Amino acid sequence: MRTAVLVLVMCCLLTALTRTIRPIASQSIEFQFQEAPAGHHRTMASAVIQALRDNNISTVVFDIDYTATRVHSQGICLNDLDPEAVEEYERVAHRLPFIPGRVSAWLDSISPDFVELVPQLVHEGFNVAIATFGDDDYNKDLLMRHWSICGMKMLNTLFSRHLPADVVEQLYVVAFAPFLHGSNAMNKNYHLDKIMAHFDVSSRGSVILIDDSMPNITNAQANGFRAHFVDNSVAFTMAPFLAALR
Numbered sequence: 001m002r003t004a005v006l007v008l009v010m011c012c013l014l015t016a017l018t019r020t021i022r023p024i025a026s027q028s029i030e031f032q033f034q035e036a037p038a039g040h041h042r043t044m045a046s047a048v049i050q051a052l053r054d055n056n057i058s059t060v061v062f063d064i065d066y067t068a069t070r071v072h073s074q075g076i077c078l079n080d081l082d083p084e085a086v087e088e089y090e091r092v093a094h095r096l097p098f099i100p101g102r103v104s105a106w107l108d109s110i111s112p113d114f115v116e117l118v119p120q121l122v123h124e125g126f127n128v129a130i131a132t133f134g135d136d137d138y139n140k141d142l143l144m145r146h147w148s149i150c151g152m153k154m155l156n157t158l159f160s161r162h163l164p165a166d167v168v169e170q171l172y173v174v175a176f177a178p179f180l181h182g183s184n185a186m187n188k189n190y191h192l193d194k195i196m197a198h199f200d201v202s203s204r205g206s207v208i209l210i211d212d213s214m215p216n217i218t219n220a221q222a223n224g225f226r227a228h229f230v231d232n233s234v235a236f237t238m239a240p241f242l243a244a245l246r
């Protein structure tokens with residue numbers, strides 16, 4: 001009888017103890033999980049901004065595919081935001097040689113560090129620009145125009161989904177593929193000159209291109225621009241950018 005009472009008392013104590021401990025433990029884990037990354041990013045972005053100032057850089061230019069996003073758009077994406085377009089595309093896809101990426105996969109692959117840093121750059125007074133080969137002219141084909149989006153429409157879909165409206169307004173975008181306009185230039189120098197003119201920047205050394213394409217990087221550097229090479233398997237991250245600036 002005494003043993004039974006003892007077991008009952010121990011069970012009650014254990015139940016009470018578990019109920020007390022469990023909420024405290026879960027609150028503590030939740031707190032650490034949510035707070036640590038935000039603090040880390042704030043610190044890292046502030047350090048990047050200071051390093052840019054130390055290097056006299058006023059204008060930061062981002063490539064899009066494999067830099068701002070981890071998935072490559074190939075210049076044009078099947079518009080799965082419009083279910084009717086997908087249905088029709090899939091009905092006749094076997095007759096088409098072109099298999100584009102889907103908009104959603106591309107949109108969802110945006111670099112969290114790009115999303116974190118760009119608004120802070122804009123709010124701190126930096127000129128922020130986009131230099132991409134994602135040209136409106138990829139969609140000249142009437143059939144593809146129905147099923148796909150590209151160029152400014154595709155870029156605006158990306159920006160409006162991930163960046164605040166006041167930041168998007170401040171971005172200057174050059175979406176231009178030289179090879180679609182009779183040029184064989186495989187670099188971003190046309191984009192960079194347009195960006196300088198737009199922001200009225202006089203020194204190429206105060207402009208930095210962030211890009212995953214080595215020809216874009218070396219051609220920019222050969223013309224006096226600064227450039228930072230991005231690993232295309234991870235897209236843009238702040239840590240290697242900061243290390244390169246220091």
Ligand SMILES: [Mg+2]
Nearest residue numbers: 063065066212
């Ligand atoms: Mg790229």
